[in-house]
Amino acid sequence: MTRLDKRTAAASAALLAVLAAGATGATAGKDGSYSGPLRCEIRDTIQGDAILLEPIVYADKGTSGTYTVSVSGGGTSGSADIRQGGAFEAGPGNPAALSRISVGANGxxxxxxxxxxxxxxxxxCVKQVPGAT
Incomplete structure (x- = not known):
């Protein structure tokens, strides 16, 4: 491969990466949530000795699709390896609360x-959720 061929290949790969990123229409936030026409969020709330996890989808226009949420980890009270999924519908002003998962919070x-x-x-969306100590 010549030097020009290598540069062309590198430029093509970079262009492909930009196009692939643009195809999602979403950009990542610090908390693992996204902005764009299709967005997701993972909410976590400590309730006593449990953590309530709520995955949510937002959409700028009426849309339907599928989701998969997985939870792994644990602490002193045991471990979790949870996987759930299904269909959803979301639209402007109508976010889809996909599920509610409760896991132990202690440590x-x-x-x-x-x-x-x-x-x-x-x-x-990816989020690491620390429990109560």
Missing amino acids: AAYDVELIVTAGGTSIS
């Missing part, structure tokens, strides 16, 4: 991943 830490697919677009 625990969990990795939560939400993958959302709708209209040929897939996004994911």
